[in-house]
Amino acid sequence: MSQQPIDRQEYNITAYTENQVGLLNRIAIIFSRRKINIESLNVSPSEIEGIHRFNIVIHETEEVVAKLAGQIEKQVEVLKVYYNTNDDVIWQEMALYKVPTDIIAEKALVERLLRENGARAVVIRKDYTVFETTGHREETDNLIKVLQPFGLIEFVRSARIAIIKGSEGFNRKLREFERTEPSPEVAENEYLNSRDKVFTM
Secondary structure (H helix, E strand, O other), rough: OOOOOOOEEEEEEEEEEEEEHHHHHHHHHHHHHHHOOOEEEEEEEEEEEOOEEEEEEOOOOOOEEEEHHHHHOOOOOEEEEEEEEEHHEEEEEEEEEEEEEEHHHHHOOOOHHHHHHHOOEEEEEEOOEEEEEEEEEHHHHHHHHHHHHHOEEEEEOOEEEEEEOOOOOOHHHHHHHHOOOOOOOOOOOOOOOHHHHHOOO
8 A cells, every 4th residue: 555645845834023042952853853944043123123034944744834834833923924835925045156257258258147147246366256146056056067068166145035926915915913902002101290108217
C-alpha cells in the first residue's frame, strides 16, 4: 500500500509584534523544538509606528504551518500572525555580487550584463565592481552563473521581504478595532487634590 505524498511547499509567515528584547529568540525556539529549518528571516518596522513585522519563510505542510502560526501568536508581544503561499504574496530578495573590475572590463560589456540581468553597478573601483539585483531566487541565482566565469569574488543575498496580495492590512484591522472597542474614559483621580490628606499619617 503506497503512502500519499506529503504536500510540502514554501510558506511565508508574517507576524506583527511589539519590539521587545528576546522575542526573536523565543520565536526561533518554536521552530528549533520542532526541527524545522527557517529558509529566510527578515525583521523590520511595519506600517504601524512602534510595531515590527517578521517575515519567515519555511518549507512545510499547511497543517504544520498553521500550528506554528498559532504557537507564535500565543507569545505575549505578538499581535497577529498570517501565513501564505508564494502565490498569495508579492516577494523580492536583493543580492550583491563583487567581481574584478579588470576582467569585467576586458571580457564583457558591463552595460550588456546589467541590461540582460536587470542589475546595476553600485560601486566601481579599480580592483572590483559590485553589482546589485533584486528579484526572485531563480533570478538572483542566474546572475551568479553569469558572473562565475569573470571571477566572482563575493556574493550575498538578503532575506525575503513580502507583502500579502489579498490582505487589507493589519493596520486597517487595528484601526477598525480601535473604533469599535474604544478605550474607557480616563477617570479623574479622586485623591488628586487631596495630597496632604492622603500622604499625612
